[in-house]
Amino acid sequence: MSLLQEEREIILNNEYVDTFDFAEVSEFVKNASKDLFISHHFKNKAKDKMLVQPRGGFPTYKKQFALYEFFVDANVDVLPLTIDSNTRLNDYATSSKMLRLSEENDVDMLNGYPLVNHGYRTTRKMITHFNKPVSLRHGTPDARLLIETAIASGIFEIEGGPITYLLPYSKNFPLDKAFLYWKYVERVCANYSQLNEPINRESFGPLTATLVPPCITIIIQLLEMLLSLEEGVKSFSVSFAQNGSMNQDIVTGAVLKKMAKYYAEQIDCGDAAINLVYHQWMGAFPTNRDYAEQLINISTVIAAMVGADKIITKTREEAVGIPTKEANAKTVANTQYTLRILNGLPNVVDEEEEEILTLEVKAIMEAVFNDSADTLWRKVFNCIKNGIIDVPFSPHIINHNEMITIRDAKKNIRIIKRGNVPIPDRCYAYEKAQCDLTKDTTSIVNDIIHDIGIMQ
Amino acid sequence: MSQDAKKNIRIVNCCNVSIPERGYFFEKAQCDLTIVNTSIVHDIGIMQ
Numbered sequence: 293m294s295l296l297q298e299e300r301e302i303i304l305n306n307e308y309v310d311t312f313d314f315a316e317v318s319e320f321v322k323n324a325s326k327d328l329f330i331s332h333h334f335k336n337k338a339k340d341k342m343l344v345q346p347r348g349g350f351p352t353y354k355k356q357f358a359l360y361e362f363f364v365d366a367n368v369d370v371l372p373l374t375i376d377s378n379t380r381l382n383d384y385a386t387s388s389k390m391l392r393l394s395e396e397n398d399v400d401m402l403n404g405y406p407l408v409n410h411g412y413r414t415t416r417k418m419i420t421h422f423n424k425p426v427s428l429r430h431g432t433p434d435a436r437l438l439i440e441t442a443i444a445s446g447i448f449e450i451e452g453g454p455i456t457y458l459l460p461y462s463k464n465f466p467l468d469k470a471f472l473y474w475k476y477v478e479r480v481c482a483n484y485s486q487l488n489e490p491i492n493r494e495s496f497g498p499l500t501a502t503l504v505p506p507c508i509t510i511i512i513q514l515l516e517m518l519l520s521l522e523e524g525v526k527s528f529s530v531s532f533a534q535n536g537s538m539n540q541d542i543v544t545g546a547v548l549k550k551m552a553k554y555y556a557e558q559i560d561c562g563d564a565a566i567n568l569v570y571h572q573w574m575g576a577f578p579t580n581r582d583y584a585e586q587l588i589n590i591s592t593v594i595a596a597m598v599g600a601d602k603i604i605t606k607t608r609e610e611a612v613g614i615p616t617k618e619a620n621a622k623t624v625a626n627t628q629y630t631l632r633i634l635n636g637l638p639n640v641v642d643e644e645e646e647e648i649l650t651l652e653v654k655a656i657m658e659a660v661f662n663d664s665a666d667t668l669w670r671k672v673f674n675c676i677k678n679g680i681i682d683v684p685f686s687p688h689i690i691n692h693n694e695m696i697t698i699r700d701a702k703k704n705i706r707i708i709k710r711g712n713v714p715i716p717d718r719c720y721a722y723e724k725a726q727c728d729l730t731k732d733t734t735s736i737v738n739d740i741i742h743d744i745g746i747m748q
Numbered sequence: 749m750s751q752d753a754k755k756n757i758r759i760v761n762c763c764n765v766s767i768p769e770r771g772y773f774f775e776k777a778q779c780d781l782t783i784v785n786t787s788i789v790h791d792i793g794i795m796q
Contacts, residue, residue, distance in 0.1 A: 633795050635755030 296479055303436045303476075308384040310411050317444040320416070322487040329489035330370055330425035330449045331527035334567050334601055342595060343602040344627050345427055346620050349374030349404035351394040353414060355617075356405050360422050362621035367628050370602065371422060373447060375430040375438065376404035380461075382434055384408050403614060408437055412444035419446035427451060427494070431461045433470040439477045443484055449492040449529075450481060453516035455672070456496035459686040467676060467690050471669040475523060482524030490527035493520045494569060497531035501574035502685040502744055503697040505705050506535070506544040507652035507715070511681065513548060514555050514657065515672050521561040522668065529602065531569035534591045536746050537703040543645040545570070545598035551653055570600035576745050577610035584608040587747055588623060592630040596637055603627065611748075652719050656680065659714045679712030698736065699743040700726040708736075751791040752778040 304312040326332045333343060346363060349372070350356045360371055378387035387406040394401045407415060407428075419426055427449040428442045435457070439450055454474040458465060481491040495516040497509050513530040520528050530552050532544055545568060552566045572591035578584050585608050595603040607615040607623045615623075659680050663671035675681045679692030686693065694711025706723045707715060715723070729736070750760045759767060759775045767775070 635794075 296476070296483075299436075299476060300440065300480070304440055306384075306408075306437060308388065308408055309437070309441070310413065312412075312440070312444070317412070318484075318487060320446070321443065321484050324446060324448075324488055325420070325423055326489055327423050328419065328425055328446050328448055329492070330427065330602075331490040331492045331565060333369070333425055334492070334527070334565060335489075337601075342600055342631055343369040344605065344624055344631070345370035345372060345602055346605045346607075346624050347372050347374055347429060348615070348617070348620050349376065349429070351376065351391055351400050351402035351404070351406060353410060353418065355400070357418055357421075359617045359620065360418065362617045363624060364422060364424070366621040366624040368424065368621075368624050370449070371424050371426045373407065373426050373428050373442070374404045375428070375432070376402035376406050378402065379404070379406050379408055379438065380430050380432045382432070382437075400614075407441050407445070412441050415441075415445035415447075425449060431457050431496075433458050433462055433465045434473045436473055436476050436480075439480060443480070443491065448489070449494060450477065451494045451496055452477075453493075453495045454519070454669070455512050455516060455676070455681075456499060459676075459683045459688045459691055460496075460498075460500045461687075463687050464689050467688070468673055471519075471673060474519070475669065478520050478523035478525055481520075482526070485524070485526050490525070490565070492527040492529060492567070493525050494529035494567075495520075495531055497569070498533035498571050498574040499683050500685040501533055503699075503705055503740070504535075504684055505695075505697050505707050506532075506540060506547070506649055507656060507707075508681065508683060508695075508713070509544065510548050510551060510649070510653050511656045511660070512683075514551055514653070515660065515668075517552060517566070518555060518559060519669060519672070521556060521564050522559060525564065527565045527567070529567040529569045531571060531604075533571035533574040534594055535705055536575075536699065536743075537705070538594055538597070539640070539642055539645065539702070540704045541570075541594050542597055542640050543642050543649055545600070546641070547646055547649045547653065549599075551650070555657070567601040568599065569602045569604065570595040570598055571604045572606045573747055574606075576748055577606065578748050579611040581608040581612075584610055585626070588626070589630055592627050593634060596631060596634045597640060603631075648719050648722050651716055655714050655716050655719075680714060682711050682713050696740075698727055698740055699746070701728075702726075703746065750779050750788050751794065753780075755791075755794065757791075 348359050388409045390401040391406050391409050426447045428447050429451050454470040458470045485491045495513050509532050517528050605623045605627050607619045609615040609619045660671050660675045663674045665671045682692045682695040696709035697705050698708050700706050706726050752758050758779050
């Protein structure tokens with residue numbers, strides 16, 4: 293028995309898991325409908341078609357089923373399964389208790405679907421009933437049990453990664469453990485991918501969604517992609533979110549696509565399918581629901597300009613709380629309509645910005661590769677620990693938080709203090725030159741606070 | 749008139765309008781003229 297299989301048996305021998313039948317699950321994946329695999333849809337969709345995927349998770353099976361019915365009526369392309377916070381923290385005892393309370397009292401006591409507690413046999417009935425690809429949205433540093441349950445349920449897209457599901461979400465979960473737990477996830481996904489269409493892995497590009505400069509977004513996307521591909525994953529989605537400047541988004545999309553292909557080829561994984569995913573605005577939303585709808589529409593236009601393969605939607609109720617199924621379905625229908633009427637978009641290219649961003653990305657990637665550690669995950673770990681990779685506003689204790697960013701007059705996010713991030717001098721000078729730094733410190737801090745809430 | 753794949757409006761029959769030949773040829777070349785003319789009805793209601 294391989295070491296991986298030994299570990300799997302330990303993970304799945306959990307008091308909250310009914311007997312896990314490895315052979316039956318493999319047989320299920322092998323014979324599963326191609327329609328359940330988003331990688332199959334990415335491969336066969338028309339070139340300009342963008343898949344539309346909302347977010348959404350309710351505690352009970354009944355409500356999740358009803359949500360999916362609404363989504364299907366709204367012409368959804370990809371269904372979401374958003375997991376509750378207790379499951380994300382591996383606290384299956386609390387999620388079990390809250391699920392029971394939700395079922396008994398018809399009140400939602402969880403902010404998502406407790407997949408492990410429902411189990412794969414139950415959930416698979418729902419997934420196969422709708423026969424659409426489902427994307428697992430969670431935020432779990434140790435997702436081993438969750439991913440096993442998800443794939444056994446027929447969920448063949450797994451979001452997350454050791455960096456993107458840790459630095460924005462956690463204060464003190466050990467980063468080195470996260471890397472090893474995600475290595476397990478990658479291997480399980482790679483192994484199942486050999487049975488049918490590939491399991492798609494997707495990184496979470498928005499990070500803290502708070503003044504994250506494009507170079508940081510891109511290098512983390514590239515590194516999670518490489519960590520995934522080196523374990524044998526054959527379909528991967530890099531992603532990023534609307535950042536407040538249309539031009540910077542278009543530049544980010546172009547450089548991310550180009551660099552992803554380049555670095556995948558560098559490790560002899562050029563045969564893997566790389567997809568681009570765009571998140572509608574992930575920062576603070578306007579409380580005015582009509583304004584929120586306008587923001588969502590603009591996001592859709594930018595996604596089309598960027599040439600994304602998939603868009604992940606928000607709702608007009610984003611600032612208020614967890615959206616109703618009606619609001620969630622409405623945004624899917626609206627986004628599909630906007631995409632349908634967007635025709636003849638111009639091809640915008642900003643060569644100077646692309647050059648600057650490419651130089652920044654290559655410099656940071658080079659610093660990561662030059663770290664003395666013997667494996668890629670250890671190199672990345674060291675670089676985060678040393679501040680070579682620094683995510684603005686991350687709550688995690690390992691993150692340096694030395695980099696400072698601000699918006700320029702055109703609302704592009706600019707680096708005005710680079711900390712230990714090896715931004716080349718020329719690029720750093722360019723970034724700072726776009727900003728008015730003659731102001732006093734208090735004014736700059738006020739500008740940063742304003743920049744965070746730019747869409748409100 | 750009709751719309752091409754990118755939804756630009758194109759002239760597929762210029763009648764007596766004095767479109768230069770080169771321009772007329774370009775306009776028609778953008779369209780799939782093998783399909784039946786009912787697609788024009790769809791093009792009118794494109795935003796519906």
